[in-house]
Amino acid sequence: MCWSAEADLVAGTVVGGLGVWCLARVRRARDVPLAALPLVLGVHQLIEAAVWSGAGGGGAAGHGESADRVVSAGWAPVAWAVIALPLLPALVSLGVWCSAGPAGLGTAAQRWRAVVALVGVTVSGCLAVVVASHPITAEAHGHTLRYAIGAAGPAGILQVGYLIATVGALLLGGDRLLRLLGVLVGLGAVLCLALYRLAFVSTWCALSALAALVLLRWVRRPLPGPGGTVRPAGS
Secondary structure, eight states, X not given: OOSOHHHHHHHHHHHHHHHHHHHHTOXXXXXXXXXXXXXXXXXXXXXXXXXXXXXXXXXXXXXXXXSOEEEEOSHHHHHHHHIIIIIHHHHHHHHHHHHXXXXXXXXXXXXXXXXXXXXXXXXXXXXXXXXXXXXXXXXXXXXXXXXXXXXXXXXXXXXXXXXXXXXXXXXXXXXXXXXXXXXXXXXXXXXXXXXXXXXHHHXXXXXXXXXXXXXXXXXXSOXXXXXXXXXXXXX
């Protein structure tokens, strides 16, 4: 995220704690993957706090020094990259597909969700190979972090696939709250690309962690009951 280890620590603690609350209130097993997203992103922010602190094995320089210094090149940036790159596209796209449930099977919308889930799994597999086969380091660029994977980042086609599997999947969600989350995450992507081009992934994941708190409301939404009746939260 931007700014400092302290900012990531606070954000990760708050988002992660609310993520535990979110999981505790899931009423359907097929909602678990998406309900886990705030917790996953909260842990992600805590890991980035460790990156800022140089806990991965690299020497951390003072925050007042000039940009582009290596902060960490050990376990912390690798753990951060595993969540940001291979995990999130599969988790989000499969989570949206699962949450639609059997009622959506055979519909055009669910077929599109299945296609996007396939894209997500494919992108995740490719990114897993990238992460496993290249060294990963983190550099401080002003008050943001920029992650480097070997000599170059993922190819453009993987970046497009990543956005389809995350933003696109949420926009195809069968619930208005999921679509709202997709809009927020998409706007966050545009904002981060415009303002933090060199640290896009880091800042976007941080904003997405905050946006994912929409899922706190999503897990408490009324659910359809037998015969099409609506089952309110808590029942």
